Amino acid sequence: MHRLLPLLLLFSLTSGAVFGDTNPRSTPAVPKTLAALQTQTGKQFFVAQRGSLLIAADLPRQQFDYVVNGIVACCQKALERTFFTTRLTQPVTIYIFQNKESYARGLKKFFLLDPISPYGHYGHRQRYIVINYQTGPGTLVHELVHALMAADFPDAPIWISEGLASLYEQCRVEDEGLLGEANWRLPELQKALTDGKTVPLERLFGSDAQNFRLMDESLHYAQSRYFCLYLQEIGKLRAVYQTFRDNVKDDRFGVKSVEMVLQKTLPEIERDWLEWVAQQRWSKK
Numbered sequence: 001m002h003r004l005l006p007l008l009l010l011f012s013l014t015s016g017a018v019f020g021d022t023n024p025r026s027t028p029a030v031p032k033t034l035a036a037l038q039t040q041t042g043k044q045f046f047v048a049q050r051g052s053l054l055i056a057a058d059l060p061r062q063q064f065d066y067v068v069n070g071i072v073a074c075c076q077k078a079l080e081r082t083f084f085t086t087r088l089t090q091p092v093t094i095y096i097f098q099n100k101e102s103y104a105r106g107l108k109k110f111f112l113l114d115p116i117s118p119y120g121h122y123g124h125r126q127r128y129i130v131i132n133y134q135t136g137p138g139t140l141v142h143e144l145v146h147a148l149m150a151a152d153f154p155d156a157p158i159w160i161s162e163g164l165a166s167l168y169e170q171c172r173v174e175d176e177g178l179l180g181e182a183n184w185r186l187p188e189l190q191k192a193l194t195d196g197k198t199v200p201l202e203r204l205f206g207s208d209a210q211n212f213r214l215m216d217e218s219l220h221y222a223q224s225r226y227f228c229l230y231l232q233e234i235g236k237l238r239a240v241y242q243t244f245r246d247n248v249k250d251d252r253f254g255v256k257s258v259e260m261v262l263q264k265t266l267p268e269i270e271r272d273w274l275e276w277v278a279q280q281r282w283s284k285k
């Protein structure tokens with residue numbers, strides 16, 4: 001069926017959701033069966049399982065069904081078809097809280113945590129996602145990309161991990177999979193371009209998580225996102241992702257893979273990309 005689920009994720013995420021981690025010694029064990037998840041969350045939460053994903057949410061029934069089938073299962077299927085050949089084999093537990101109050105309450109009750117992001121985070125070691133759904137479905141898709149990518153490309157450097165995750169914060173579903181669209185991160189990138197303050201791609205690619213987040217974090221997100229969107233637009237995103245993943249041992253930051261797939265040097269690619277960035281348009285709807 002064409003456009004099985006016309007999913008338009010329109011929302012404003014004002015800061016990157018977090019690929020976080022918590023101290024496993026201080027975090028209670030995360031349930032890894034549906035029965036245990038229902039017992040933990042109680043009757044205010046609906047629970048469901050789709051493949052290796054366990055989902056609990058304190059949303060109304062109809063909205064819960066939409067989130068489970070129309071967002072989580074639909075995006076997982078599209079992402080696995082496009083990018084991820086190594087599938088999740090171990091369960092990932094997803095908690096979706098309907099607003100910031102229930103999010104804060106749930107984090108405290110189930111994780112003994114205060115929110116480390118107003119949006120949500122993915123806990124790598126215990127394989128869980130927590131989401132404040134008030135910030136919109138894009139947050140959920142962002143963290144879902146992290147959880148799925150962890151199985152397929154565990155050594156992914158942060159530029160492609162956050163680039164791909166933030167690309168699908170706003171997207172639509174087409175026959176060929178998820179398609180990222182321009183979003184609110186564009187003006188910051190275009191301003192940096194006008195001011196001559198973009199970070200050279202070679203430096204962006206080589207950033208570790210600490211440097212990525214230390215200074216100019218939101219510009220780093222914007223550059224990574226719009227580099228992935230550029231690759232999507234020229235039809236090379238899948239090839240770059242898979243070539244890089246398969247060669248990461250010899251190409252730690254992806255420069256060689258990007259150059260090989262695009263058949264150009266990185267400075268040439270950077271010049272073309274920035275020209276493309278200057279032409280992009282986005283307006284608040």
Ligand SMILES: [Zn+2]
Binds near residue numbers: 016162165
């Ligand atoms: Zn992220």
